[in-house]
Amino acid sequence: MLAMGARTKAVQLVLSLVLFVWPLAAAEFRPVAVWTDAEWYPKPPGKYAPEKMIDGDLGTYACLLDDTRTGKDTTVYPPKAAAPVTATFVLDLGAERTVCGMRFVARNAWVYVLAKNVSVFACTDAQGQKQTKPLVENQELPATSNSNSAFAEWQPVTTRYLKVRVNDSYQKRYPGPWMSESQIPWCRKVGLPTAGDGKNLNIQIAEVTCYDTRPGDYPVKNPTNVAFPRHRL
Numbered sequence: 001m002l003a004m005g006a007r008t009k010a011v012q013l014v015l016s017l018v019l020f021v022w023p024l025a026a027a028e029f030r031p032v033a034v035w036t037d038a039e040w041y042p043k044p045p046g047k048y049a050p051e052k053m054i055d056g057d058l059g060t061y062a063c064l065l066d067d068t069r070t071g072k073d074t075t076v077y078p079p080k081a082a083a084p085v086t087a088t089f090v091l092d093l094g095a096e097r098t099v100c101g102m103r104f105v106a107r108n109a110w111v112y113v114l115a116k117n118v119s120v121f122a123c124t125d126a127q128g129q130k131q132t133k134p135l136v137e138n139q140e141l142p143a144t145s146n147s148n149s150a151f152a153e154w155q156p157v158t159t160r161y162l163k164v165r166v167n168d169s170y171q172k173r174y175p176g177p178w179m180s181e182s183q184i185p186w187c188r189k190v191g192l193p194t195a196g197d198g199k200n201l202n203i204q205i206a207e208v209t210c211y212d213t214r215p216g217d218y219p220v221k222n223p224t225n226v227a228f229p230r231h232r233l
């Protein structure tokens with residue numbers, strides 16, 4: 001009888017823990033498909049395809065090429081690409097989900113090549129043409145590298161498809177002169193990935209996920225009266 005009572009208490013404890021934790025745990029949804037009308041870096045074939053941003057592998061990344069070729073320089077790649085570096089893609093969550101934000105994971109390298117500014121829309125088709133509803137517009141993302149994440153957030157919405165317009169990328173010519181005169185030549189010399197030389201204008205994304213509750217690693221600004229938050233001490 002005593003054992004039964006202890007077991008019941010244990011079950012109650014587990015249940016109450018589950019009920020307590022369940023609403024707080026953020027669910028992240030990995031899209032099941034991605035569509036884009038942008039080109040992607042073609043060599044070697046498939047290595048930088050859009051699907052690499054939804055394959056669950058931080059070591060792979062999509063490399064979308066600038067789709068607004070407003071420049072004159074044909075020696076850059078893609079030819080005539082120019083800032084701002086832009087592209088559009090549509091994520092298919094596979095089913096209707098209630099989502100309030102998107103995580104953009106940077107490529108695992110010491111280079112800033114992730115999206116810099118995005119607008120996100122809900123839509124009702126896989127190519128982002130129908131009933132597009134703006135969720136967040138011209139959201140500036142922090143410069144992010146080394147598998148770290150940048151976030152865009154909006155009021156919760158239930159949708160299957162999300163259209164992302166990248167309004168600019170960090171992968172363009174960085175302001176000089178120290179990058180072009182020292183950092184970039186040094187990277188080339190020691191064989192590290194380079195970015196910011198203005199020769200390649202693209203957007204590189206290792207992973208994209210959507211979430212229903214703000215994730216625990218979302219960077220929250222310090223309250224104005226706190227020098228350093230206790231949870232980060």
Ligand SMILES: [Ca+2]
Nearest residue numbers: 052057060206
């Ligand atoms: Ca990937």
